[in-house]
Amino acid sequence: MKNLILGLILLLCTGCGQLDVIVRWADITAASRADRYFDLTSEQKSELKENIQNDIAKMRKEMFPEVAKTFRSLEPEIKKEQINKDLVSKNFIEIQSYFKKGTNYFKDTALKTVGKLKKSQFEHFAKKVREDITETQENNETPEKSLKASYKRYRRSLEFWIGGISVKQQDEIENFLKANPYPWQLQNKSREHSLKLFLEASHNPGALQKFVADYFVDYETSRLPEFNEALNKHKAAFQTFLTEQFWKGLSTSQKNVLRDNLISRADDLDKIAQRP
Template sequence: MKKIILLFFAVGVLGCSRQGALDDFLVLGGTNMAQIDQYFDLSDQQHKALEKDTEDDLDHLRKERFKSFAKTLRDIDRSAQSPSNTKVLSTGYARLKQHYEESSAYFRNAGTKLVASLSEKQILNFKGKVQGEINSMKSSMNGTSNVLDDDLLNTYEQALEYWFGDLTTEQKQSLVQFSHEHPYPWKEKIKNKEAILNKFMNVEGDSQKRREFSAEFIVNYDRMRTPEYATAMDSYEKNFQNYLDGFWNSLSSDQKKRMHSYLVGRAEKLEQMAKKP
């Protein structure tokens, strides 16, 4: 889910100033600021150090990848001008996903330094926090209405509006229909978190292995997925890409104009930032 949402917001994430560098790194790494703070309870000093290291990593990304990212946005915009192209969004999604995967590798330095600064108490804090998260997710699924699904739909709406402006009632209903026909794999996600927790508990008695585990969790979270969760998410993402093709056909001329203006504006900003020394 996080990757799907990121791909919609990616234009803004990679086209922003350094002010948001810390959150950008954490999103690109597969997690986010609130989770890192929750799991490891970072001190103010650690926050500041992480932000500085992230700014350095983001600067390398800017110099090496922003121009390529801008080209992709312009390519998506050009493909949208063809009346016969019905796969504008699914193809764009696939290309943005590639940028996501390539960009995340740039922030390993910041993640490695963060792990080196963690105390044993902070690392051990991980166990209780993840268990609490698992319990909370299970509780959210026990009612007559799945709170997790409701939150997910709201986030998808916001992400789509980021590109196209206000959605019509029919477009919002199509999102609801998609969620009913292709439910998000919450059960697999919970089992994945349980598997991660078990991995941590297996190394709990070894300080060095705990630290190595924490580094992998922060820097390379996607690779910690269980095969079952990875398969479920791959299937879900493919279904979502198919949904995007149908969604494209529902867009009004004004919504397409908004996307055009937004993509061109973001591409220009990325190109400007890539040229800075």
């Protein structure tokens, strides 16, 4: 369930057109996703959906205005030829903090859910996670496939914010990823590591509750340290790429699209936060 919650927060921070629709259906989507991984009973699924509804209501009222404020703080910088590196760094840190803060809203729900799982459901979860890992490995089994997967993700996100990108900008993204490849292999090893810790904890109720609580407070604690190190290095390189290279090539039109998107997304977040 944590991955789905991260997905929701990622949509807030990296772009998706119909945010209100996503938020309204998030409880159903999360419950269905959890059912796929844990093979929930109808009672478990119904309770999970209700608890997630309450969690999302609290998150959108408390955290959404903060995200909106972060977006608005960037808007005055858009027309500048040289973006403020310190401001970008500050906002990168803030957005990363929203991932951890956001997952924390769902900690109690996760604790209630795992506390009622049976052994067969943990086994079902392990099977599904390993299927995901295998699929990721197959999609990134060669440097060419890995580059293609990373490029598609980065391009999609950038195009949401600034509109269409030029051939030169496409080449810049690809060259960045060739020089700073995303650590897919370490990610897979880290997921196996986290799964192993989770399954070991599942044999002891106290250990399970601690693992899940720690995971939802700071999901990095269960990762392989070498993956955290590689991922942070990749993020830092991407931040430098955006501020020192990619930004200089933005057209006036792209900056206008970015500005409009920041304002529009901030307004949407505030409206959703104020909704009863």
